[in-house]
Amino acid sequence: MSPVSGAVTVTASVSPTIGLTGVQFKLDDYVLEARVTVAPYQITWSAASAANGSHRITAEAQYGDGSVVVSAPLALTVANPETFNRLLYVDATGGNDANDGLSVTSAWRTLAQANASVQPGDTVYLKGTFSSQSIQPAVSGTAAKPIRFTSSSGQTAVIDVGDSNGTTVWLPGAYVIVDGLTITNGTYFSVYLDGGNHNVIRNSTLNATAIYVTGSDNLIERNTMTDFGSEVANTGDSLVLVNGASRNRILYNTVRNAGHALIGIGHQGAAAAADNVVAHNVLSNPWANVLALLGQTRRTVVEYNQLSDGASNGVNYPRAGINLASPGNVIRYNTMLNNAGPGIMVYSQNVGGLLQEAIGNQVYHNVLYGNGQEGLLIQEEDGLAVQNNLIANNIFFRNGGFPFGGNVYTIRIDQYNNPTAWPVGSLNGNVIENNIVLRQPGSAGEGSVIRVRNTSQGGNLDYTLGAFQATYAGARNNLEQDPLFVSESGDNFHLQAGSPAIDAGVVVAVDRLSIGVAPDIGAYEYSLTVLDSDTTPPTVGITAPTARATVAGTMTVAASAIDNVGVV
Template sequence: MLITILIRLFLLSLTLSELFIRENQAPLIPAEQASYFIAPNGSDSNAGTIDSPWKTVQHAADLAEPGSTVYLRSGVYKQKLVITRSGSAAKGAITYSNYESEKAVLDGTGLTVEGLEGIITVNDASYIQVKGLEIRNYKSRSSDAAPVGILVQGAGGYIQLISNNIHSIQNTAAPTGKGLIGRDAHGIALYGTKAPKSLHHMTIADNELHNLVLGSSESLVLNGNVEQFILLNNRIYDNDNIGIDIIGFEGVAPSPAFDQARDGLIQGNTVYNISSNHNPSYGTKLPNDSNAAGGIYIDGGKNIVVERNLSYRNDIGIELASEHKGKATSGITVRSNIIHSNRLTGVAIGGYDKQRGSTTDSRIVNNTIYDNDTSGTGSGQLFIQYDTSNNLIQNNIIAAASGNMMIYNEYRKNTGNVVDYNLYFTPDAGTKAAWVWKNKTYSGLADYQSGTGQDAHSLFADPKFSNPESFDLHLQPGSPAIDRGYNDRELKHTYDFDEKPRVNGTTIDIGAFE
């Protein structure tokens, strides 16, 4: 019930267009119908009651009716589960859950992995809820296999993955003549493989995904024809590749017109210790210093709000890009996030080279971006890469703890971008602060402003964080960021990182906190 209330409260922060696409997103509460019980000492010839439980979750899944709940009693189950039976709007979801506070574990030790396969796989089903399970130890050494904690594929809707602990999913394939191509694994993966029918109204909330060995893949991924989703309050950490990835243009959906994850909300997630530097898929000599793994990565996605997330100690805090030439990541709003202590940069937009796609029509507003580029690469706090257009970068605190690079933009294919009303700071003297814009270096804010025409209303000043040493980035009274932001109409119904109304009166603060 709590998750329903939270999501409905969060919906109040959305614009009318965002509310329209999510009006049916709130989780469905299963109807009061049959309950089935599974226990390690059960038998599939039993009645499936609490006193006479079944042994296998698959047996329950093959019989479960809409509105029913399959409870796993305490214990370790070395079993896989394939869900093909759906719940319904009228009778409710089919729920797979631990029983009360008991610890139920699906353990993949010794189980084979056939192609892309989950310990739990949902195929072409709707009205499904999976919650409260520990899912672990699903591993492969084959480049032809991709183990997944929970895999949802095909088409379907109203699926909720809530409060699961997924860890130790691994692909440890050794290099072949093809290198490490195909060395893949995921914690949670949603693949919309059909068209025009999609995977839609997906809720992934309050899960933990950690200690994953992912190869060239991602901890939590939505790929292909996936739309109208919420990723809420998940914790993703200590993995060797991307934390959250929203992908388009990879040929997952059979029609290019639908091959793009879109229309979603990524809110309240905490992502940390995500790095490719010990991942041999990025270079077999370890550490490889690739710094390629984003905490949150929108790679070809469209029309997505990324707000109130905490992304730190990753290679890249948040990245908006497209890896496919001629294709754009577009319509992304990144607001009220805390992004600090990432190795390469805080926020990156655009393709990483001239063979990639573009980032267009996106907004990076009211974030606190602090103490990034910790590896000293010179990529700065904000990294603007190849082919960016019509993006707004506004009301952000962009500050370094050391180093002097604020924005690094070496490419000239950069049109229509507007950067303004930001607060910049580095402990070095202001004249040493540097901006690279269209491959030209500027020293000091005034030099950069006059040379580029950007940031006309921005300032260089100490933001006066409450305790930057412990990364408490609230503002002290008297901070120059207070009441200095630009109040545009799209911020009217939004909230700051602490869930306070962003607009209080006529003025707003710069940064993630109001």
């Protein structure tokens, strides 16, 4: 059978349907299109917009009781042609807009001519440096025939913004791919997905420019983004998802140096930015914030990232690896290291009328190492809540801590600027369990946790880890032991044989992998075995074609289960 190309219809056949709330399709483990809530359970997938190579699709049948039945993966090979329509050429120095643009020797000269002329399925090859010009095609592509702008062979085309507030890539439409370009010298959001959906920014270099997304189902992958905004003024985010931007995937990018934050989600607009994915990125920001999930962020998955160096230059006040002030997100399998502030800050705050509360988040299987302040900071302000968050199976090790009264604390719970503080014995529904909490080797038994309260609340409370767990039911099974990383100096945070973190974790409902009697603590399993927690495992499979086939056209993914107990 032929490899996948163009637009592909994917259909799921689901049984049982009693209690079924919808089917969520996923591509390479991440959300693909909106959840389908009525039969037929199918989507149209633009394989034409995917990178050539191996991919996999799964279907998740989701039920009202919270259970999920996941199909076996369907392995696919994507092999898109060079173009789905015409090959067009633009040469910034040797072209002429009076030409037809259909060959290297008859290339156009300006992006404006290409924008006005493209049709769905066209591939546009760019050559040279385009100053103060923009990609903004007059039409959209389609799922079967996206429009692609890329560099001509043997060189990288450059779009020079010209140090202006102009937009060099403006995509209010759909199914446009920008691949392998350099965009430089901007002062604002030069790449603007202005309500645009199903667009792709891939394999490009963005220097002193940024991406602003208000649309959904876009893919931003394998780009390098550097030096945006002003460190001194503390302004400028390299990548922003706001105003309803949902189901966008931010994958395999390298992002460095932004005046405010490398990635900011949910800090503007009335509509939630939901179901986005930030994964497999290398994020380093010695200028200021690294990653901020703020008030209107919902159900974002942040995983397999390295988040480092937050405000480490010292120009701005110390920043965390992750600022988390929104509900329902999952933070897992990340490494947060060498940030000047905390490893992670989980907090609530009223910022100009935007109410930010951290409720119902899951933070698990992360390594928080070598940060300048606490490994974990929980902070409530303005009468807003930090509530019902799970913090489990993380390693908090060699962090600078919060100094007070002769001790240096790895965990700080701060309610100094809140009208009321939680009663002694209550963590407000938050759970802190099965973590390794150790400031440095030899520090076991010293003060590890401090609750910062103002005098009207009764003043500060400080605890050893043992006393903290004896006082608060939500704190349990945390360890004070050296995790025995393979190489701290080499930032290799895998576990050595004999590490106390091996098999010491607790099963989290959405854990993917485990070994032995329990998962390991930290971001990396010592070895991998699939964990089966179902009472009677579901029967899942691909009904057509057979698994691992390469296909084109319609595929059917089926799932059924005798029961749904423990299915995750």
